[in-house]
Amino acid sequence: MCAGCSKESSFHHVNGRMCYECAGCGYQIYPLVGTIMENSKTSLWKWFKAIEMFSNSKNGVSACELQRTIEVTYKCAWRMSNLIRSIMKNGQLAKLTGTIQVDETYIGGKNKNGNGIVNKACVFGILQSNGEVRTFVVKNRDKKTLISLIKANVKEGSVVFSDEHGVYRTLTQEGYKHDFVAHNHYNWQKGEVTTNAIESHWSVIKRSIRGTYVHVSRKWLQQYLDEASFRHNRRHRSKQIRADLLEIIHNSSAAREE
Template sequence: MLLFANSSSGVRTSFLRKQLGLGTKSAHRLSNRIRLHMSAWDRPTQLGGPGKLVEVDEVILRHIRKPGAPNLDSALVMGIECEGQVLCGIVPDRKRETLHRNIKKFVAPDSIVVTDDWVAYRKLADLGFRHITVNHSQGYFNTEGYSTGKIDSYWAVVRRAMRGYHQVSQYNLWLFIAEIECRYNMRHSAESIFDTLVSHWPSVIGDDLEALRLKYDWS
């Protein structure tokens, strides 16, 4: 767990297998149990607030192994960032209904929402948000100086971690998303990430496990 807490790009199963003398299946199971524990940290239910900037974007993750598919596929992850904290979830598409539903659920009322100019983000004002768009084909910032740079920086962290895993099953993808999010959000904590994790052991079985999974499944 110490390795997972302090790594900047995740811990490979092959590394655990070699360092701990485990078999491949045992190392894989241990890795996912640690990720499951990290998924149970006390993540915020919403980000933002009156007058606060909230950046929203999606990223496509490659090399995802889906059940029954002969070739590796991809998955879509939506992210919300505010003041150095992020919330992420796996989404099925980039349709307006999907994006608006999750923004309404995870962004606090009266926030200022900053997105790119993807058509599905239009009419966010109907949900009560002030909406600012950035046309990336014209530049990194819009004419008012706003950007989606913070959530873009987080996507770089996600891609770097996922790149080392080569391929991830669709079934376990939420655990990897949870691991990266947990480590990122705790990076400035006064208490070390490891100390926080070992002092907190919530239930991760049965209905509690399904509730955890649904926190990262935004479909």
């Protein structure tokens, strides 16, 4: 159905442009407008190949890998991977509930000479046992920062497990059931109380940054964290990553038409 003349119609490709035109009334549609592929001169085949790579990879895709596989310049591969990563976000609507693990960590590497840590960023994570994870680059690990993120993302009354970091001890006053493990054990577990799942999410992120991305600047870190959460939250449904990416692209194009 053509949106211009409201008739069943056929559309033909307009030469040299990512545009299709109604044979009846000349109404033109631009299916890529609003999507990450808008304004890109890269072929759709390469885009879908790149999306396929991001869908199938466990730890992410580096720009070098993309450059080699789909044969584009490094600059182009870098731009494409940032655009794909930018849509790998979870809609953060419902608050998490049940048993929650929270933890902070530092992500960042040594500089080129190996002397001293640069770009070290504090990251905070909230993980629902057997459920979703959400992670945030934060300015610091003070009470105001961490507690307000918990309140925004975790339903009151939930059970929250953490390490012994002092700021979490006020969680009880905020309406949560709180318990903690001391970090001086190899296994962060005390009976049912554990932060093992969020700890292993940190290892996945750190391993993938070391292995795939080598290092990540602070500017892009939140996007890498979101990508890792996106994968974690679909970990039992590997085909879901591609389906969701394609749906996000489809919806961004459809939203423009409304």
